Amino acid sequence: MKTYQTEQIRNIALLGNTGSGKTSLAESMMFEGKVIERKGTIEGKNTVSDYTEIEQQNQRSIFSTLLYTEFNNSKLNIIDTPGSDDFVGAVISSMYPADLLVMVINAQYGVEVGTEIFNRHAERLHKPMILAINQLDHDKANFDATLDSLKQTFGNKVILVQYPVATGAAFDSFIDVITMKMYKFKGDTGIREELPIPDSEMDKANELHNALIEAAAENDESLMEKFFEQGLLTEDEMRSGISKGIASRSIMPVFCLSAAKNIGTKRLMDFIINVGPNPTLSPVLKNNNEKPIICDASAPTSLFIFKSTVEPHIGEISYFRVMSGKVTEGMDLTNANNSTKERLSQLFVVAGKNRNKVSELVAGDIGATVKLKNSKTNHTLCGPGLDFTFDPMEFPDPKFRTAVKPKNEAEVEKLGELLNRAHQEDPTILVEHSKELRQIIISGQGEFHLNILKWQLTNLHKLEIEYIAPRIPYRETITKVAQADYRHKKQSGGAGQFGEVHLVIEPYVEGAPDPVKYKVNGKEINLSIRGKEEIDLEWGGKLVFYNCIVGGAIDARFMPAILKGIMEKMEQGPLTGSYARDIRVAVYDGKMHPVDSNEISFKLAGRNAFKNAFKEAGPKIMEPIYDVEVLVPADRMGDVMSDLQNRRAIIMGMGSVKGFEVINAKVPLAELNRYSTALSSLTSGRATYTMKFASYEQVPADVQEKLLKAYQEQEEEE
Template sequence: MKEYKTKNLRNLGIIGHSGSGKTTLAEAILYRTKAIDRFGKVDEENSILDYDLEEKKKKISISTATAQCEWKDVKINLVDMPGYFDFVGEMIQGLRAMDVALIVLSATSGVQVGTEKSWKYVNENDFPRAFYINKLDRENSNYEKTLVSLKDKFGISVVPIQYPIGEEEGFQGVIDLVLNKAMIYNSKTDDIEEVEIPENLRDKVEEYKNMIMEAVAETDEELLDKYFSEGTLSEEELFKGLVEGCATGEIAPVMCGSALTGKGIKTLLDDIIQCFPCPEDILALKAKEISSGKEIDVKIDENGEFSAFVFKTIADPFIGKLSMFRVITGKAKQDIIAYNPNKDKQEKFGAIYFMKGKQQVTTQEIIAGDIGAVTKLQHTCTGDTLCNPKFKIIYKEIKFPEPSMAMAVIPKSKNDEDKISSGLSKLLDEDPTFKISRDVENAETIISGMGETHLEIIASKLKNKFGVEVELQLPKVPYRETIRKVSDVQGKHKKQSGGHGQYGDVKIKFEPRVDGDELEFVDKIVGGVVPRQYIPAVEKGLKECINKGVLAGYPVIRLKATLHDGSYHPVDSSEMAFKMAASIAYKKGMREAEPILLEPIMHVEIIVPDEYMGDIIGDINKKRGRVLGMEQSSNLQKVIAEVPQSEMFKYATDLRSLTQAKGSFTMKFERYEEVPFTEASKIIDEKKEETL
């Protein structure tokens, strides 16, 4: 690939609802530009961007992949991102390498939840964005209807710059509205040819061209004056205005075509070059100067000192860690020493690459605005900055959403514990949207992620990449036990077996504690009936005992134990004997004080559109939860509730199906509460069966 300047680069992130044809569009662009010699298809499992084993199996993208092509002396970087909601982290990191987010939607389905979520995210983060209406060759496809729904949903910034010729089976090609050029696909020559604009579309083309002129004029006072006085703008002014309007987010151009048949791809490529901003055109990036702590604006500039942002990490079992980065200033070269301000460490670059799917293409340098990869950085993770040691700055880190679903990872073979731990930590480098924790109480490794499919993919990757087979199970609920009433009991341990005997005798009053969960031990011994040196042993014995309750063996909380009487033997008494006496008293006292089972209650906040409120509240009631209140959250409703943890393990899946994936929730532990009797007996019986 010949040497490029930053102004000859275009970085395009392809996002949108799952199944809208994003990967197919990227493959069609690569094929049309001759970057690949075979049109890869997702269904045929030969796409260069969906190269992962799981992607081929499930026929969906699960990770962000990049490839580059060349069109009219401009290098176009394509970043294909998953649309499936479990892999939202991949979209969040992929967009940090982009200048324009191209939101793909199907002309048959129109605006879907994924379209709305993509728009919301790019809008909140001020990314330039555009739309591509795909699948115009399909039955029931409707360009006009889709365009109207885009305008209704996302407002006046939505501006069509292309119009289709024909529809459904009769879809032939696309009109470039700025240039008034109609291009159709000639199946005999497998090429695109320019034709006259069909008579029946001329009024439509005129109407839409005026729409573009108005939108462009709105972005610049001089152009507005000219448009008002002359009633028209030149092609050059329109292209310049579209680039500026797109860069600032004031205009979201709409293009169209059919990725699968390749119709409209050439017109799309021409418009990517003419209407989309290059890296130099986009707004400055926020960074912090290390020395002064000041926030500064950094423009993408190939003449500055080197700085780059690591937007993704790939854990490859063969080549190790691969860090994908975007150069912001200067150039990345082989063998440079870079400083990582996030870790306060230096890193030495080895070979650097451009990525084409999983293929690495070696290069000597990567200029500002371009994206590439480097292997085996020691300390660097996704979201880190790399810079010249003389130019110490730090770019804004990536903020990932919190996981919403947890599962326990159970090894199929007992000897695989270490392999699991090492495999998971490597996958964590690659995917910061999942978390690993250890439930010491139940000796379980817990992984938390964005949904069921996400966690299943992590389990599959453990098998495929690291050779470890695991099962995913619902985590065990950390139940607790406590007492309802007061009991006063004696615990006596007396053993005579030749030589020294054992003697310990205590009277302990057990009662519920209301001001804390820890064991409260009170010493009320008077007159030395239990000698001072044995009292710590009684407390220690009780502390060991509360790890196991008398109902189902769960730890005991909210217990107050008052040692108020006892007796001892001058020869046979010992710390061990008093510890045993405390244990006897504990078992007896707990049984007499009406023990009960407690369960963790979670504080849950659910954000949903108005129309799903009834379903959400009904579902909370079904889950033994209670709604505490509701409040407005921008144009959505927030439901605040408390629900037992045992009912919430699969809530990410439930909420998705209840709200067509429009709802979201957060959850945190609130307190322990008594389990209803019928539920408690089931739990106790299950626990007894487990221990048999």
């Protein structure tokens, strides 16, 4: 394969809801570029893109796939992305190296929830986008309704470049209002005729042509002046104006397709190459030193790794975009994230599982290499004289969590290694070895997302695992003052154990003055503070420990042991074994023995005194509350609201955005288990949500009673 120069390269990512036809479009593009001799189909399980066993089983894209085709003396890098929100991480990582996004719309359904989700990320990254209405040959295709939904979502940015003469089984031609021609296709061969626009369509075509000219002129002052003077623009001038409008996201041109029949693919590729941005026209990126990095093949070399995978018989494959300069086979680079050296022993251009060796890749191109030692997703590699990193990709917070364990306990270490590798390949899979919950917790974007992980562990790595309900990280605290004392005494021949501790506990309140005296059960306790330790707890909140011992009742050397005993009970609270927080403890009296007192005695006395006081101090269990935003079609709003209220949600507000209703609520984490599955069931997969930790709040009395009972039963079993 020849080396394409920066100006000859186009980088696109295909986005769209599941079932919109992205993989079929990619297949047609490769067929048009003669990278493949015949088109595969999803049903035939022989497409270049969805080549893994799990994708073929599910008949949908699950991973992003890098592809390429050659067309009109240009190289078109294509990234086919999953359509499910569960795999949004793969979509985001595909947007980063792309200069243009093609949003594929199913003509049966118009804008779907996936369309809105992916557009939000595109807006955040300020990525240019064009719209391709696909499956216009389907019996239920509705071009006008689909166009209306696009205008409702994207507003006046939506500009028709093409429209179909007919839809459904009769779809074999469309009018192009840039070239002002009708393109008519023969079957599914992709062969087309260029015909004059029929008289019956001329008025509509002229109206749309003028609207397109006006939209193009708005993006260039000189074009606007010419448009006002002459009322028209040449085709080249239109392309220039449209190109600038696309780059600024002020124009989103609409194209007509049947990817399965290869209708419209070639014209779309013409447009991308003639009008779409090449890498030199993309926004200039800044490195961590805030210096702009120009996409220039003559500049020093830098590249960014946007994806890493491990494939059988090959090992780790790193996919990268050349950000500046050029890379050559055997080149030595430095990983700017960890200062290690890497050699690019082999370079490939990639079409699915097919990797073709090349000797060099220039700025703006996308390729792959294998077996890098210390370089992962989000890492920057630099040539001599450079030492900077590009900002890492940002991924959404997880919204589904589960605990996982191997069926064979001896394989815990293997599970840990494989989960760590899974996170490297998919950063939206988060892994936590929770000391608090005594579980391995994995989090992802949905139940299907983590079920795919389970399939991989079971089928590819032969590791049998099971998912179990994750424990909830409750917190325990108190609501009032309480006093307790405890004497630990043990005699078993020889030296014994003796320690007695008197203490008072109360809720910690930020900014409250140090205590001077307490009145507990009619008894007044005066304090003389000798020492104070304020401990910021790892799990949130504080413990404030006061040494108020006078007269040598307890030797100062035993105070750390008392604090250690209290901390042990803070780590395993008296109510449910959860972490305790936000408590002040004053040790004001006690007794010791000249021979039998030691550190273990006072640790046990302090722990038990604290435990007894805690139970008398109006103890409360606190639960994690999450801010949840649900994006839902209006016709399913009532069902979703009702379900949230059944989950103890507090509705904080409602609104609407681009054809969808938005519900904002605060929901206990305990009620969000499997919520993604329930929401999908309620809305036929048309809704989505995000969740983010908000705060800890007290659980209702009935819930607390159930938790206490369950913990008591658990302790009795153990």
